[in-house]
Amino acid sequence: MSKKENIKEAVKKKSGIIGEFKKFIARGNVIDMAVGVIVGSAFTAIVNSLVTDIITPLLGTVLAGINFENLKITIPWGGQPVITVGIFINAVINFLLTAVCVFILVKAINALTKKKETPPAPPKPSEEVLLLREIRDLLKEQQDVTEEK
Numbered sequence: 001m002s003k004k005e006n007i008k009e010a011v012k013k014k015s016g017i018i019g020e021f022k023k024f025i026a027r028g029n030v031i032d033m034a035v036g037v038i039v040g041s042a043f044t045a046i047v048n049s050l051v052t053d054i055i056t057p058l059l060g061t062v063l064a065g066i067n068f069e070n071l072k073i074t075i076p077w078g079g080q081p082v083i084t085v086g087i088f089i090n091a092v093i094n095f096l097l098t099a100v101c102v103f104i105l106v107k108a109i110n111a112l113t114k115k116k117e118t119p120p121a122p123p124k125p126s127e128e129v130l131l132l133r134e135i136r137d138l139l140k141e142q143q144d145v146t147e148e149k
Contacts, residue, residue, distance in 0.1 A: 047105070051097045059097075068093075 024030060060066075071086030125133075 047098055047101050050101050051094060055097050055101065056094075059093075 068086035
């Protein structure tokens, strides 16, 4: 192979990979996923603000200002390490509040966007079915006529 042919082959491989990448990016799934990530990050900011700025202060007033952050366990050996149990408890409470808020918001959004579901119209019968119905009706008429005699 000559040098020119090697270069053409390399360009062809590179454009093939680039072309595949363009097809991959242009697919709806990737675009939908990107939009989902962007909307999800914005939604995270909303939920965090709801929990931090609204629900946690309300919960603090109900619990008479109890703050778990100062709850610590000191281990008497090994240089006095401290286990900050309170911060962990706050993180668990924050997680639970966030999960409840997300659940309520998703339920509300689903209720708002839920359309009244109408059952789809039955499919139009085929020619064979129409013909068989016509034959059935004719036979029934003929049977009714013979029973009258």
